[in-house]
Structure formats: structure tokens, C-alpha cells
Amino acid sequence: MHHPRQPPHPVVSVWNDTPRTVPDMTTVALALTPGMLHFELSVAYEVFGTAPPDGTDIRTAWYDFELCGSGPVRVGRFQLEPDHGLDQLRRADTVIVPGWADVDEEPPAELIDAVRAAHEAGARVASLCTGAFVLATAGLLDGKRATTHWAHTAILAERHPETDVDPDVLYVDNGSVLTSAGKAAALDLCLHLVRLDHGSSVANAVARRLVVPPHRSGGQAQFVATPVPERDDHPLGALLPWAVRRLDQPLTVEDLARHAGMSSRHLTRHFKAATGTTPLQWLLTQRIRRAQELLENTDRGVDAIAAATGMGTATTLRRHFNRTVGVPPDAYRRTFRSRPSTHPQP
Template identity: 60%
Template sequence: MTVRSVALALTDDVPIFEVAIPCEVFGRARLDLADPWPYDFTVCAAEPGRTTIGAGFVAGTVHGLEELATAHTVIVPACADVHDAQPPGLVAAVRAAHEAGARVVSLCSGAFVLAAAGLLNGRRATVHWLYADLLARRFPEVDVDPGVLYVDDGDVLTSAGTAAGLDLCLHLVRRDLGAGFANLLARRLVVPPHRSGGQAQYVETPLAERVDESLAPLLQWAVEHLDQPLTIADLARRQHVTPRTLIRRFHAATGTSPLRWLLAQRVRRARELLESTGEPLSRIAGLTGLGTEANLRHHFTRAVGVAPAHYRRTFSDRSPTSTRA
């Protein structure tokens, strides 16, 4: 199994959360999942020794930023201050790493470092929505998309704020090692196994204050019967309520309508089948209740941001043979 090198670039006063994410995903060897651990994780700093990070924590580092150029993947966490010019040594080291062939990743406002290095020119990128306008004004060559969780542009990837950095790191694991391994790791971290990069940074519909637990059996039944052409009337009959009452209770419990919820479950199931099986698209369309291959392509592409065939090529299960459940 190939061991991939991941280098985290630190400077003083970077936020601790974005530093912790790659340390937890790549730097903590979980040998019960894979032995040997598939990542060789290194922390690099402008001044090796003791680097002060957010909330007064101190990180011990032995590698300088020049080591970034030898890594397969370079991760730049959120920067200390988006309003200041980024450290020239860091900017130069990130640029040199990319020129040497590294995959360069930014978490949250780390995008300002990548932009200063010229890596985002002519590319689509994202950042925390709070800083999107500033990034676009300061670097007009960058196509800033503030409405997504992360952007994968091949050798340069950017994420939105805070928790979206975890989504992007798990996305990298999926790219490297397949959906099976990434799902096991996500389960260990107690987070959703996959949130599409095209998902909005925030949901306008507020979450319900109290979930109607009486709907739980219905939701489970619906998930088990996604291959059937379910309607609101079907769901209402099974719940022994009127369609109007079902819609009201459903929205209170899930924050959305029954049909939108069903569509999201169908797309989720399609993702699972694309990742873990070789079933043709026409068969997957039937198994998920999306009907036709054309209908599958339409709804899947709209929800996930890529066509089913592209998704399968990217996220087909390539779990290491040493992986254990």
C-alpha cells in the first residue's frame, strides 16, 4: 500500500481548530483501520521549535517550510489575520511545493495564502462566507464561490469555514483510498461520511426545535422502499394521517417537505451504489426510485455537482486490502 506524505504548514497565531483537523484525520495513526497507516504526517513551521497557535497553545515543530516541497499533499490552515499580508516565507514555500508537484489544500481563510501564491488565479475557489467578498476584491483573478463547502480543482483544493475543513480532508481520503476507508474513518470521527462539496455552507431553513419521534418508523420504512414510486398520499396512509397533517409534521421533524426529503434519500442511496457496486446506471435508477437513467443523471448532478459516471470514477471503492472493520 502506498504511503502518502502530508505536510501541515504552520505560522504563529493560526486558529487551533483548522490545525487540529488535519492532525486528527491524517496524523493520528489508527492501525486497527489500516496497518501500516497510509499517511506520513509532518508539521512544518517558519521557525522550527515552538510555534504559538490559537488560544495560547504551543506546537512543537522540527521541520521548516522548505520541507513542504517534498510532500505529496500540503495543507494550509486558516491564516492568522485575513487583513494582513500573508507571511512571504509561507507564500513562497507553498508556491514552491506546488511547482514541485504537491497537491495544495487550504482550510477556511488559508485560501488567502494560496491566492497570494498565485495558485488560485483563473480557478474556482471557496473560503468562509464571511471573507468571500474580501478575497474576491483582493484577488480579482480568483473565481470565488461563497456558497459551497469545498472546491476540488484537482491539484488545488479549498474549503469553506471551520467544519467544512473536515469535509474536505475526508474528501481527500476518499480520493486517495476510496469510499470504504473514508466511511470507516468518518464513523470513527463520528461525522457524516460524505457531504458533497457543492452543498451550501449554511441552511436557510432552521432546524426543528423538537423532532416528532412518531415519524421515525415512517422514515425508516421509506428508506427501505426507495425503489418504489412513493407519494405523499402513500406516506400519509402509512402514517394514518391526512396529507396536510403529514406535510406539517414532516416539515417540523426534518425542516423540509416529504418529496424533497425522499429525493435527498434517493440521491444518497445512488451515491452508495455508485461507490460500492458496478451496477449500470439504469439499474441504479430503478433501485433508487429515480426511474430512468436520464432522471438519475439530472437529479444526481443537480444535488452532488457532478454526473454519476464522474462520481463513480472518483469515488469508487479502492479501500486498502489491510483495512479492517
């Protein structure tokens, strides 16, 4: 059932001149038509269509997940029965467009019209994998940066020159319109949406349930949270956990290189190859993530959190946090506070 808009709460995003708040983002509708890819469809269902993870204190309504299509749809070997017609997309808070199997085939006109109408009505629209072709055809990517599966980025750019196609990122967040690369990147984008709506702790709990890294780099600096390399023999495999345990300390590139037993230049090269960013940017990202967790789960003051995350002062933390997350620490805490405090307010 579609929930009516709630009373005012801390704003997390603004698009189409409409302020959107955490309690607003409850209804997730998946646009279902023949030709969809079943993996991306399943990813969306696993994240938004199942109960919130155990052990989380969800302060706002969890998602109402709806399948919207013009009739029964076969996806792979599965037959799916929509809950509503495609016109229901315009009533959703978030619309998910799964991957499109044949990018040489024009998406159905009724799907294009329904996705465009949903966006015009104020919905946040996200495409998974080649679902970006649907968004581009609907005009939602005009003048915007976007991505899709690497094998199809050149085709998307050629077919839609008005779109700034980035082939090197996992996902792109434009506020009201989001696009992801293929397969696993679709999961990264879905977890990113959960993090926007419910905070870092809840998104991490969903990731643990799915047994995936809690937050991979999307290519947008304000939401980058690079995973630790999984292989034990990776040159950074031992270094990154060591650094994460010392975020309260003023670590430098030289400190990291010394612990890794390599030159600073060699370390930077390994970092770029493994994480897509520099050692200092990676450290800043980890400090911001730790600050988010402390804001969500403790009553520590901003000064104490600045010290615990190696930011030094509350002024420095506020500057980096606001630039990275988009809201001040106090506003983030009011929005995503998830459980009673475990630390006294200093």
C-alpha cells in the first residue's frame, strides 16, 4: 500500500523542487516488462523486497516493494505477476529499472512513458545495468553523467550524445536519477540507496545479510567507501585493516608506506590499482564512515568524534563531513540515529 507523505523531517535530498525526507522514501516500485534481466531484478527484490535485517532498529518505515507491469512477464525461466500496472510507478517514491537484455531493441513506449511520468511526479529513478538505456530514451539522462555495463557504454554514448557516459565507475548519483554498471554494481547502488534512506548502520546490516562488502566505491567522492582487498596475499591486504584500526591517529602516506614495507610512490600505485583512489582520499573516506557510525550509534559530541576519527577538531570534521555527505554532522545524527546511546555526551 502506498503511504501518504509524512510530516516534515530532516531533509536528505531535494529534486524537482521537492524536498524529500527519510520517511518519504518508503515505496519502491520495480518496472517490469519483457526483456528484463533476472539478476538485477532479483538484486532489487533482495534489498528492498525482504524484511529489514535482524538486529537493526529501523526508526522509519521499511520499504513497500511493488512489481509494476502491464501484465504477466517471463524473465528468464521465471513467470512474474505484477502487483500493479505501469501507471503505478508515478505513485512510488523510488522507481527501479532493471537491466535491459537487448540494447539493440527499443524499450517499450509504455515503459518509457511510465518512467518519465514517475520522475515528473517526483520519484527517484534508478537504473540497474543496461536499464540506463530506458532512462536515456525517456530523456532523464539529458545533460547528466551516467553509467551502464562497461560492454555497452560506447553504445549508450553514441546513441545518446546528450548524456555524459562514464565507463569507469560503479554507479552515478545525480540526486533524482541514479545509474549503475552491471551485475554486482547493481547491488552497490541498491545498498547506496539504503544508506541514503536509513543510514550507514542499516545499510551495513543489509550487506552482512547478503554477505557482500558494505560499501564499494561508486565513483562519487561523497559516497566512496572502498573495500579492503579480499586476497590475503594482496599488497594492501594487511595494511588497510591496520589503518582502519588507527583512524584516531594522524596517519600519513609515509606511515602507510613504512608499515607496508614499500616506497610512498609504490604504495600510491597499488592504492590506485586496488581502490581507484589515493591513500589520503581513502583515509578521509574511512574517517567519514567512522564518523557516520559514531553519529548514528553514540551520543559522543562532535569534538569527541573528531578526535576518534583523526579529524583533530570539530571544525575540520564539520567541513569534511558536510562536503562529503552533504549535511552537517548534527543533521545527519538527527536523521539516522538508530539506537540508544552507548557513550555519554562529553
